[in-house]
Amino acid sequence: MTETNSAQTSGELAKTFEPSGIEAKWYAHWETNGLFRPERPDAAPYTIVNPPPNVTGSLHIGHALDNTLQDVVIRYERLRGKDALWVVGTDHAGIATQMVVERQMEARQDKRTNYTREQFVDKVWEWKHESGGTITGQLRRLGCSMDWSREQFTMDPHFTKAVVKVFVDLYNQGLIYRDKRLVNWDPKLKTAISDLEVETRETQGGFWHFKYPLADDVKRDDGLDYIEVATTRPETMLADMAVAVHPDDERYKSVIGKDILQPLTGRRFKVVADEHADPELGSGAVKITPGHDFNDFEVGKRAGIKAADMLNMFDAEAKVVQTADGLVPAEFIGMDRFDARKLVVERMKEAGFLIQHVTKDKEGNEVQHDAEPRTIQTPFGDRGGVVIEPWLTDQWYVDAETLAKAPMEAVRSGAIEIVPKTWEKTFFNWMENIQPWCVSRQLWWGHRIPAWYGSDGQCYVAETEEEAQAKAGAGVTLERDSDVLDTWFSSALWPFATLGWPDQDSPLLKKHYPNDLLVSGFDILFFWDARMAMQGLHFMKEVPWKKLYLHGLVRAADGAKMSKSKGNVVDPLGLIDKYGADALRFFMCAMESQGRDVKMDEKRVEGYRNFATKLWNAARFCQSNGITGSISIAAPAATSAVNKWIIGEVVETVAALDQAMADLRFDAAANTVYHFVWDQFCDWYIELIKGNFDAETKAVAGWVLDQILVMLHPFMPFVTEELWHALGTRDGELIVAAWPKPEASVDAAAKREVEWLIALVSNLRTAKNELGIAPGAKLDAYLPEPSAQTRSIIAANPAAIERLARLNGIRFEPAPAGAAMQVGAGDANIVVPLEGVIDIAAEKARLEKALATSQKEAKSLEGRLGNPSFVEKAKPEAVEKARADHAMHAAEAERLAAALQRLG
Missing domain, CATH: 1.20.58 (Methane Monooxygenase Hydroxylase; Chain G, domain 1)
Known part of the structure; x- marks a missing residue:
């Protein structure tokens, strides 16, 4: 070991455990000395990739949970001798980052459109270098042992190369195509967003009913010359192209195929039969605006209207524009969609085509209203915060249905194991019904789509403009597509592009793909996890990871979802300042029960800070009694029952901990080590060995304390590393020590003996407390007919029985007559007389x-x-x-x- 990375030497522990200085010291030491990924060329690999946080982000409580679980696993596997690689990096977060930079420009009375695209992108890079990546420093505070030497960014040149190649390859394979379809359009951000980025909120709106007259003096069988339609979005009637009725609805059978007139535009269109129209809902007739409603788009296609012929009445800001047939009245052109809504209702009412909604007041008089009040499930953009408009545009799509087949088979075959298994049903339900994935975004920041449009009317997709020009030929002028790719398109390549792909000879790629585990919140199962599975299996022909662990959300103490508007958001950095990173990490693990959300409980975090203090004080006690760190991985030789017992407890704890980690039961793992440290070691073993620090006991106690530090290290890395060095001069750091291998077994007789003593002392203390007897009061005890086994235990432990149980020995004879209490221990029922002890x-x-x-x-x-x-x-x-x-x-x-x- 070199001078710069030599282990810190031992020293006397301070009386008080103070986390902050310890955390700063050890994190810097680990990172500076490359201990997050030590050189282990011949070791078996173990690989995790971090869900790349947005470059705009800061550490929230969900990040704290997600990254703590990953760090526990990676530290555990590192201690087990693996070549443990935790890939780290940040995501360029197209929409979020462009919004941040544009907001800063607005504050300076500046705007993006004052610059060329290249100039604006340069400004984003400037922001990234100066202010981006705050979260990476915060992950360090949490103790995340990522391989920072290989930190990556989704806009890095090598990653961009991978993204471009994937797009071009998928295009050439017919799995990416350009199509005119409806998208979720955000009029504030002026870009398409995915279904997953749409939030549905309840808003108060109206349900308006209108008459649409039949053309050419046609009448229905019931004599009416109009069809009643109802809508929550009257403004869209400016682009109506049909009215749909159910094919079996007797009211309308006679007019199916007949022309109808839209009153405001005078547009003629057909009454079409389609099962989308529900005879039980409203009038049973539905106005169809295929260019501005997802259901109407499908009805329009079934009615034979081509996407290219569907009418569009909005521009990118959701303001009214003239439709292709020129029939929108001039007064509507340029109006905001909600202003247009009011004017449409006003004009339809003036012309006598509004059917008013009638209610009765308290006196029974009829009251007329323009609309029926309705609570409407309304789509909002999760970032822009405005109502989303379905908008017909040309966009780039991935054939997700084809790419979804391989991941579904991988889950069915067990090649990908989803933990908890209950998420499989949700996974299959989404994948089996997956829609084409719109991957183009109308932004300037991001991976620009590698497509060029030629003066010959053709589109050329290639990795470089030179290749595109070569395809087009010398006489063709090219103009590049102005769109960028959806951020999730690039991050879907994270498990292999971070390892060197498309260089198939990359040593990292060969050794660390597929990854072993992905830890993810269930909320990005479809945003990210499923898409990684698609791209990984398609390009690498192997799963991206063998296990997918989905954890829940961190909720407020009352179970409510955290949100800034509710004021119940918890800042993990504030908790770290108050209680230390170790306490917060341990809380996260102890509360992470598969399939359930974590309820925030600051008192529990404080309790785990107390746990760290308890261990600190136990180590100080050991240190003050000449107990030092061990030089042996295997358990030392032991002859006394208490030393044999504690070695056996280590053996059982290691086995239980390994099983919990194999099952990804973080709560079970944390609780296993917690109870061993607090109960068996601190409360009982130290009590039992007090006053008897012979050479054997010192060796065993030092060895057990070392095993505790190693087992606890993945959960509480800072306090354990500090104690590791304080207990002796080490030849290496705890972070790269060896996982416990006691090479010992459980001594059944010793276990029985010590557990008998523990039961006696515990039950006596409980009984004294119940009866109001002072804890220190020394009592007499009788056991008339002890078994041979119990007799030998009592005979072997007179000092412990007197000191801990506060008994004047145990007499093997009947107790004197009178009031007494009975206390059980093993097969013994010990009688303790109470005459003269308390007022019965x-x-x-x-x-x-x-x-x-x-x-x-x-x-x-x-x-x-x-x-x-x-x-x-x-x-x-x-x-x-x-x-x-x-x-x-x-x-x-x-x-x-x-x-x-x-x-x-």
Whole structure:
């Protein structure tokens, strides 16, 4: 080991555990010395790629959960000797980044259109170098042991090369094509966005009913010369191209195929039969605007209207433009869509084509309204924040249906294991119904689409303009497509493009693809995970990762989703400042139960800070008694029962921890190591060895403490690294130490002996507490007929029984007559006389009174919870509190009854 990366040497531990200085010191040391990916050329690979956070982002609580789980796995596999690679980088986040830069320009009374495209992109790069990547520093504060030496960005030259190649290859294979279809158009950002970027919100709107007259004096069988249509978006009637009725609706059979007149535009179009029209809904007739509604688009296609002929009445800002047939009245041209809505209703009303909605007031008088009030599920852009407009445009599409087949087969065959398995149904449901993926965005920041349009009317797709020109020929002038690719298109290549692809000879690619695991929030299963599976299987012919672990969301303490508007967002950096990164990380793992969301609980974070302090104090105690770090991976030789027992507990803990990690049960893993450290080691082993620090015990205690530090390191890397070095001069850092290999077994006799002692002490302490006896009071004890096994345990541990159980020995004879309590341990029922220790009658009276109170409270709450009216109508938090109070009183009644029983 060189001078610069030599391990820190031992020193006396401070009285108080203070995380901040420790965290800053060790993270810098690890990163500076390349310890996040030590040289292990011959080791088995283990690979994770980090979901690349937006370059505009900052660490939120969801990132903290996602990255903690990944770091736990990567540190665990590194300790197990793997060539553990955690790929790190950031995403260029097309829409988000362009918005950030444009907002900054607006603040300076500047705007994007004051610059050429190239000048604006240069400004974005400037912003990226100066302000982008805040989150990478924040991930370091969390303790993420990523390979920062290979940090990447989706707009890096090597990554851009991969993105361009994928587009060109898919185009040449017929899997990318240009088509005129409806898209979700964001009029604020002036770009198409995907279905997944649309948020549906409830808004208050109206449902307007109108008469559309039949042309040429045609009448329906019922004598009416019009068809009633209803809509929540009256403005779209300016581009109507049909009215649809159900083919079996008797009211309209006679007019199917007849012409109808749109009153405002005078446009003639047909009444068409289509099952989309529901006879039970409204009038059963539906106005069809195929250029501005997704359902209408499909009806229009079925009616024989080609996409190229569908009318468009909006520009990119959702302002009214003239349609191709020139029939939109001039007064509407240039109007905002919502202003146009009001004017359409006004003009239809003036012309007598509005059918008013009639209600009655309190006196029973009829009141007429222009529209029926409706709560409408309205689509909004998740970033632009305005109502999305379905808009007919030419865009680039990926044939997602074809690419989805291989990932579905991979999941079915087990080549990709989804954990928890319950997510498989959701995965298949989406993949089986997948729509063409629109991958073009009308932005300036991003990977520009490698397509050129020639003066000959042809489109040329190629990796470079030179190649496109060569395809087009010398006499053809080319103009490049102005669109960029959807950010998710490029990030779908993350598992292999970060490893050197398209260079198939890349050593990293050969060794680390496929990745072993992807940890992801379930909310990006379709945004990112499924698309990585598509691209990985298509281009690499192998799955991108063998396991996909989907975790839940971090919610507020009351279970509500966190949002800035609710004011319940938790800042993970604030928690780190307050309690340390180790405590926050441990909380995340302990609360991560497969398939369930994590409820934020600051008291639990504080509790895990106390856990770190408990370990710190135990290490200080060991250090002050001459216990140092071990020089052995295998367990030292042991002869005493307590030392044999604790070695066996290490053996069982390592096995349970390995099983939990194999199953990706982070909660089980955290709780396993927590209970071993707190209960077996700190509470019992240290108590049992006090006053007996012989050479064997020092060796065993030092070895066990080392095993704790290694097992706990993936969860709490900072405090464990600090303690590792404080306990002795080491020849290496804990981060690259060896995972425990005790090479020992559980000694059943020693386990039985120590667990008997623990049971005796625990049960005695509980009984004393129940009966109000001082903890330090020394009592007499009797065991008339001990088994041979119990007799030998008692004979071997007189000092521990006296010191910990506070007993004047245990006599093997009947107890004197009188009140006594009985305490169990193993097969023994030990009798402890109480005459002269407490006032029996007073104690009985106290317990009986307290028991009656608890039973009464429990019964009252039971009655309330048994009342369906309370459970169904009360606030959820009131019901939850009642349940918690009932459980508390029921448990207290049980405890008091047991105490009374002890008194006989």
